[in-house]
Amino acid sequence: MPEVNTKSSQRPTVRILGIESSCDETAAAVIENGRALLSNVVATQIDLHAKYGGVFPELASRQHIRTIYAVIDQALQQAHMTLEDIDAIAVTMGPGLAGSLVVGVNAAKGLALAKNIPLIGVNHLEGHIYSAWVYPADIAEPPAPPEFPIMALLVSGGHSELNLVNEHLSYQRLGSTLDDAAGEAFDKVARLLGLSYPGGPSIQKAATDGNPQAFSFPRAKTDGSFDFSFSGLKTAVLRLVKEFEKEQKALPVADIAASFQTAVVDVLLNKTLKAAHAYQAKSLLVAGGVSANRALREAFLGQTEFPVFIPAFAYCTDNAAMIAAAGYQRYMHGDRSGLEMDVQPTFPLSYING
Ligand SMILES: Nc1ncnc2c1ncn2[C@@H]1O[C@H](COP(=O)(O)OP(=O)(O)OP(=O)(O)O)[C@@H](O)[C@H]1O
Ligand SMILES: [Mg+2]
Numbered sequence: 001m002p003e004v005n006t007k008s009s010q011r012p013t014v015r016i017l018g019i020e021s022s023c024d025e026t027a028a029a030v031i032e033n034g035r036a037l038l039s040n041v042v043a044t045q046i047d048l049h050a051k052y053g054g055v056f057p058e059l060a061s062r063q064h065i066r067t068i069y070a071v072i073d074q075a076l077q078q079a080h081m082t083l084e085d086i087d088a089i090a091v092t093m094g095p096g097l098a099g100s101l102v103v104g105v106n107a108a109k110g111l112a113l114a115k116n117i118p119l120i121g122v123n124h125l126e127g128h129i130y131s132a133w134v135y136p137a138d139i140a141e142p143p144a145p146p147e148f149p150i151m152a153l154l155v156s157g158g159h160s161e162l163n164l165v166n167e168h169l170s171y172q173r174l175g176s177t178l179d180d181a182a183g184e185a186f187d188k189v190a191r192l193l194g195l196s197y198p199g200g201p202s203i204q205k206a207a208t209d210g211n212p213q214a215f216s217f218p219r220a221k222t223d224g225s226f227d228f229s230f231s232g233l234k235t236a237v238l239r240l241v242k243e244f245e246k247e248q249k250a251l252p253v254a255d256i257a258a259s260f261q262t263a264v265v266d267v268l269l270n271k272t273l274k275a276a277h278a279y280q281a282k283s284l285l286v287a288g289g290v291s292a293n294r295a296l297r298e299a300f301l302g303q304t305e306f307p308v309f310i311p312a313f314a315y316c317t318d319n320a321a322m323i324a325a326a327g328y329q330r331y332m333h334g335d336r337s338g339l340e341m342d343v344q345p346t347f348p349l350s351y352i353n354g
Contacts, residue, residue: 013033017089018321018324024055028320032137041075060099091108094347118331120336126349129154129163146285149164149282151165156290178227193206206258210252216259276306282307292317297310
């Protein structure tokens, strides 16, 4: 009997270097075949911006310039690789701060040109979605990936969207926020309560000692659509804070934080479930910085109607592992960017088939 050559039927290993610099994290990562993470380096600028209560754009781009090559070097070293081992470089081209995006894109272009490596511009939001596919390369058993069609809730500092993902790289946006993004609401309400930046983790911490039923905050229905609105909720918190100030009473920060968090989680879970039923989704996916929220994770994992995929904590806020994972899908799809690639500060999810 002739020997069967199983090697030729095996898929070749594809290694993508991801680079992310859209906001206030400088990040690089190496991923194998779109899922197995070999390295993941994130240099956060949170301390640099904390005293301004938000990201200071010029400081952000200059800090990216200082750290980006060191971060890329570290990611390659941790993966025990050099650029010669990399099949493509995926870089965030938008959405984000223009001055910050330019640093990552130009760094990627320089390396791609010097080493003749394919370059792929990636949408940051697509990256957040693909963070749910990432797992550390050293685990024994890779987790099963989400099953299509997926109802994807994207909740971050700049976005709140429900997307139906029919297959890889195919998105249909069903709804988005009419005003503030969910993360933005966390950040603004934290400021009202005198809590530190970034607001999400501060509210989560304060809420642990609070009663989520202490105050009944509004849940915007947005006329039965799949859109979100958080400005009414934020205004309700503001009004309450003013009442306490007027009466010179101590602000019940923990109770307000817990009640606010519960209102946000309720709206996000109910809309996602409604959309998942309406579009016969087979699984739910929650991604973006707000998906790090413990109450949100517990609420989604606690429902029993759909399997739920939420990235591990390390891949919820901005990172390059997710950019490399999305870049892999783009690479397999045949997408390549030229050296004339520009940044796209406002860049909706690209609908290849949607
Ligand atoms: N535990 C948490 N609970 C709630 N919100 C959180 C938590 N951790 C982080 N966030 C929020 O996530 C947001 C940051 O997420 P992310 O880094 O994905 O946003 P961004 O990159 O600034 O925006 P975008 O991805 O829309 O461009 C902030 O608004 C932050 O308050
Ligand atoms: Mg983000």
